[in-house]
Amino acid sequence: MSESPGPVREPLLRMTLREDQDVFVVRQRGREVAAALGMEHQDQVRVATALSEIGRHAIGATVTFTAEVSGRPRLVIVVEADGIGISPPEGTAAAGRLMDEVHVERDRISLMRRLPAQVGQERLATAREELAASRPTTALDELSVQNRQLVSALEEVQAHRDELLTLNAELEETNRGVMALYTQLSEELEQTNQGVVALYAELEERSAQLREANEAKSRFLANVSHELRAPVTAIIGLTRLLLDPRSEPLTADQTHQLDLVQGSAADLLARVNDLLDLAKAESNRIEPNWAPVDLSAVFGQLRGTLRPLAKPGVRFEIADPAEPVELVTDEVLLTQILRNLLTNALKFTEAGSVAMGALVLDGRLHIAVADTGIGIPFAEQRRIFEEFHQVRGAHQAGGTGLGLPYARRLATLLGGGLSMVSEPGEGSTFTLDLPLRPAPEDDQDLPHVRAVLVVDDEAAARQVLREHLTGIAEHVHEAADARSALAIAARERPSLIFLDLRMPGGDGGELIAALAGVPELSGVPVVVVTGADVGHVPGAAAVLAKPALTRRMIADVVARVTA
Incomplete structure (x- = not known):
């Protein structure tokens, strides 16, 4: 009260x-x-x-x-x-x-x-x-007032009743229209679903064809590389014999021409070796030789062999780690990656500096190669790790366009990743991220899920995730955009979704919101896999960095979010 x-x-x-x-x-x-x-x-x-x-x-x-x-x-x-x-x-x-x-x-x-x-x-x-x-006033007067008030109240009630009847009639008409629209939309949705199912079947068939074509390409590159190496090696050997001082003397023109032949043959052999290395990496025929690595010794070797490539006026620096690093990896593959990055930086830097340094952060080794060269145009940065792609422009250099894709594949084989930040006209920084020691190869403790959906507009990124999920997921479904992903998720009901954030036709954040609005899918965990530094993503169960992605990381996050 x-x-x-x-x-x-x-x-x-x-x-x-x-x-x-x-x-x-x-x-x-x-x-x-x-x-x-x-x-x-x-x-x-x-x-x-x-x-x-x-x-x-x-x-x-x-x-x-x-x-x-x-x-x-x-x-x-x-x-x-x-x-x-x-x-x-x-x-x-x-x-x-x-x-x-x-x-x-x-x-x-x-x-x-x-x-x-x-x-x-x-x-x-x-x-x-x-x-x-x-x-x-008198009682009769007051009674008269009461009567008028009662009549007025009754008139208001009648007016409200008439209005309510009118609203009910309008509502009934609206309901009939809504039901008709619902029926029409249901029919259209059914037709759309049938089309999506047919399209998905076609995409599955195309994906299988692409995998077969990729395997055929790898076999072709390997066979052609083997076939080309023999004659190219013979040309180099014969040229070396002709240029040998013990052979018959040559005129100055002949010597100059043979020098050109020898240089061209050496370049051709380098290109053939690039093709062969890439074919091996794509067919998973490169097995890392895990062993303790002296990082200072590797840096010293690169410092001595690559310093002559620095142009006049370019400062070339390779700084040893501030503290000893206990690293277990494949020294040959690590050296190949770093040599590739340093060679590219020296090639495209006319003035300023090329520097490499290393640090250990959160139990992982980060090696950065920074230059003050021409940088990479924004329009080209998304394709810089694609095979056979070369940056177009006035500073375009020779080559096959296989160096960076091969370096990234090697980084993946070593359990790490390769990322890039570049500003046109200012320079570029490539960062190699590696574990200090390889993950255990025992798959007995791997988690197990029925189905996983991988959503990424880059086929290469989907392939990497598919390989990492081998032995973890019974079925791996793929989608290249948010709309297809929603349709596949509704049909397949995956246990987990791996999602890229930035995609054409709707980004990952929109897909997370759409999944949350479907009762059957709202409980499916979503793991964001992105190359951007985004930190926390609303609605995501976890966020993984693409450059640092490993099979062990995938297994750990699957076990954690599906527990």
């Missing part, structure tokens, strides 16, 4: 219910007080009706009307009589529904109703004068 009203002010009006006819009078006076204080018509009727409900059973009681304007303005009506609260009148419950507050005490019943906010002392003074000047 709310607190009883505070000390009353000077009353607006006071009267005593001496006989039954006074019930009509108190009703009339209550309506007049409410009107004088600026209350709306409905509130006036509420106050009058509440007073008549209580007054019918309170003959002999004194009724006092008071207004409080400090704080929250309100009308306070106190009905006082000896013992009136011991057995409250029957109309008290009805009054409680009509007023804001009703307090019952031993000798009084207090009724409260809020007033308009603008009521102040000036309005109270005016109300007292109006009430003092007014005189009660």
